Amino acid sequence: MLRRFFGNRTFYKNVVVLMLPIMIQNGITNFVNMLDSLMVGQVGQIEMIGVSVVNQLIFVYNLCIFGAVSGAGIFGAQFFGNNDHKGLRDTFRFKMIFCTAITVLAIGAFYFFGNNLIGIYLKGEGSAADAAASLAAGREYLDIMLIGLIPAAIAQCYASTLRETGQTVLPMVSGIAAVIVNLVLNYVLIFGHFGAPAMGVKGAAIATVISRFVELIIVAVGTEINREKNKFIVGAYRSLHVPMILVKKIFSKGVPLMVNETLWAAGVAFVNQCYSGKGLEVVAAYNIVQTFFNVFSVAFLSLGSAIGIILGQLLGAGKEKEAKDSSVKLITFSVLISICVAVLFAISAKFIPEFYNIEDSVKTLATSMMIICALTMPFDAVANACYFTLRSGGEAMITIIFDSVFIWVVSAATAFVLCNFTPLAIVPIYAICQCTNFLKDILGGYFVKKGKWIKRIIV
Helix, strand or coil: CHHHHCCCHHHHHHHHHHHHHHHHHHHHHHHHHHHHHHHHHHHCHHHHHHHHHHHHHHHHHHHHHHHHHHHHHHHHHHHHHCCCHHHHHHHHHHHHHHHHHHHHHHHHHHHHHHHHHHHHHHCCCCCHHHHHHHHHHHHHHHHHHHHHHHHHHHHHHHHHHHHHCCCCHHHHHHHHHHHHHHHHHHHHHHHCCCCCCCCCHHHHHHHHHHHHHHHHHHHHHHHHHCCCCCHHHCCCCCCCCCCHHHHHHHHHHHHHHHHHHHHHHHHHHHHHHHHHCCCHHHHHHHHHHHHHHHHHCHHHHHHHHHHHHHHHHHHHCCCHHHHHHHHHHHHHHHHHHHHHHHHHHHHHCCCHHHHCCCCHHHHHHHHHHHHHHHHCHHHHHHHHHHHHHHHHCCCHHHHHHHHHHHHHHHHHHHHHHHHHHCCCCHHHHHHHHHHCHHHHHHHHHHHHHHCCCCCCCCC
């Protein structure tokens, strides 16, 4: 029984070696995002609400890009496992073309419909003047952030391909450099240090955009310099040709996963919009909860990315039995990590909101929601691990049912009904919605055990 759920020392060493650089990069990124939130929160509650709403919208775009690179990436990981560098190169080209197209469309949508999209989240309880001020701050922030979307997307194409080959250090280094630049410029531009003008939310956006270009430059140059190791980059830009047979395979397996990510992100945004109907204070409190959840949960969420890579490489090498055995151990490992993180998150819930320049009622609300979030973290860990397990074999329909269909049919529907047709306050509503992930865990466990995801898709 123990051997089924727990691996040996070598197993965990290999997992940690792959997972640690991803965790460090994501951890530092989320830590800086946390500092961004704290800094903007020091400017004022109105500004924080505007920025948090825009970040919700960009979150949907980011998940769309993540889905695009990850959907194509299941082929990249298996190509690398099969030592097929040409296949990996073609996959990289597809990512570049597809992600650029998505980004151009996103920029157009945000630019022309930004006010309407931001306004959706500002219709809850609160004064009209506060809502208008939050909209103005959000729009100012969004217009500048649009400039950084293209370099961010291209950097993700490089980073994801490198990770599929087991190279996690260069993406980590580029990410660390970017967040350091972001942090320093935030300090200078938001508050006006070292002779710079105090620019508030505009300064936060400029700092983020500059950091995106820094990340792209480092990861692209680092990949080019080490061509002997990164054979996929040799000749990658000689043409834009991607074999039609691969395009068809990616569209049949990868694009549905990208659509899933987009629908899932839209579902999360819809749930948040339902919460926002309970008032502007809820928007502020929920922003704090999510910001710090991202920091604390980075370990088990990063393990999910490692799970996808490990299982994808095993499947690509034809080691189906080993992939099935490893999936159980990896899900167990994710749960154990999440329990440790949840304890720390619950302990910190009382103190974190005190760092913000916000009303006491918002602080109390944020603390209550953070404790609920901590108690349900193991549910999140299981769902995350099951998702990356199912995705590693390119089982698109099962992944979509498990992820995006679930959030719309169960989570979003629950939030909508509770927020609009019951007298419940936000805290019990949030608790009920968080607990729906337990049902998702049952569904994920069933799909993983059934084993339809165990397949080699590059043949």
